[in-house]
Amino acid sequence: MTRRKESILEAAAILFARKGFNETSMSEVSKISGVAQGTIFYHFKSKEGLLLAILEDLKTRVLEAFEEFYRNENFSCGLEMVEGAIAFYLDLASRLEDRFMVLHRHISYELALQNPGCRRCMEAIFDCFVDIFEQAIGQGQTDGSIVALPPKKAALILHTMVDGLVRLETYQLYEASSLYEELLELCRRMLANTVSTE
């Protein structure tokens, strides 16, 4: 990846995230990235191709972070791993704020509907997120820290909750960070196995 290509990708990600895809013109991307407009079309075949490249790049980063989470995994029980997964997710969303905003834009879902490559990419990202929660719940059910419930469904709901917090932050509708402790507490109550297995 040349430096030029990277700076186009970075500028486009920021603009698509903050202004939106259709609200951003290629001449703006060229201005912000400091690259001539023609150069963008030399590296990316179209505006949509540029969006796809941003999503592919995000997929790579998410999968890397995902693997790191498992490598450093060191939780005393599944319930604690769920808490770790929530913290991991929120940390990732904050570090990759602009990329998550692009991911949350409708345009990405619309592109996924008409472009199989994009759909595979979006699914990989989404599956990765849900997987973390599902693994943690599965482990918790094995070690007895989490109550019996369908792991996949609970993982989807968990992801929805945590991602909702990220959305609240994005839209600045509420001081979302102040909800973090509450969210953890509610998730614990939601999942914790209160019946002793001994």
Next chain:
Amino acid sequence: MTRRKESILEAAAILFARKGFNETSMSEVSKISGVAQGTIFYHFKSKEGLLLAILEDLKTRVLEAFEEFYRNENFSCGLEMVEGAIAFYLDLASRLEDRFMVLHRHISYELALQNPGCRRCMEAIFDCFVDIFEQAIGQGQTDGSIVALPPKKAALILHTMVDGLVRLETYQLYEASSLYEELLELCRRMLANTVSTE
């Protein structure tokens, strides 16, 4: 409200919901609504004014539904009222599917940032949703069916969960309706007061 104006509003709501605001041209709105393009600008001062009118109309409908919910309120305890509120929200989102999709579009939040009237409208809708949950939680804490926790924060998280389910349905990422029972169960565990108050 003339019949012409209504059909413009209806067509625009459907198009803005399914295709997006910037992806919909005024000539499409005119074609679908069966009204000349000039007529749209006779009734609405601009394309953004049309979006604002859709949101104002939604606000009216939501506030009406909200009042009806309270009128028919007949729950044995606060926890049951929370369940009723979740059912109410999902039913409303399904009946007003297209309007909710418009509400979920970034463009609505962006318009709210630059147009105070739009912001007041969006806040009224949002507050109304969170209020239902907050009232229910408050009642549950009074009657002892719901555990002690900050009602506003818990209401925000509840809304996030239920709205997340609506989003899953919109994006067709998962057979979301199959999550309904699970969601109810998790919310019950999350909020239920397990300590006897007697």
Next chain:
DNA sequence: AGCTTGACTGACTGATCAGTCAGTATCTAA
């Protein structure tokens, strides 16, 4: 030196779109 190639440039184009406007039709009330 001469040749090739990949990176890069920015002026240009055809298409699209929001919004305008001059004019027509329909209604209403005196």
Next chain:
DNA sequence: TTAGATACTGACTGATCAGTCAGTCAAGCT
């Protein structure tokens, strides 16, 4: 009946934008 108001029309305009293309430039090879 008619004058004025309100509702409606669709061709038109100026602006914007994605994408193109003819050509420059520098690095590497022979």
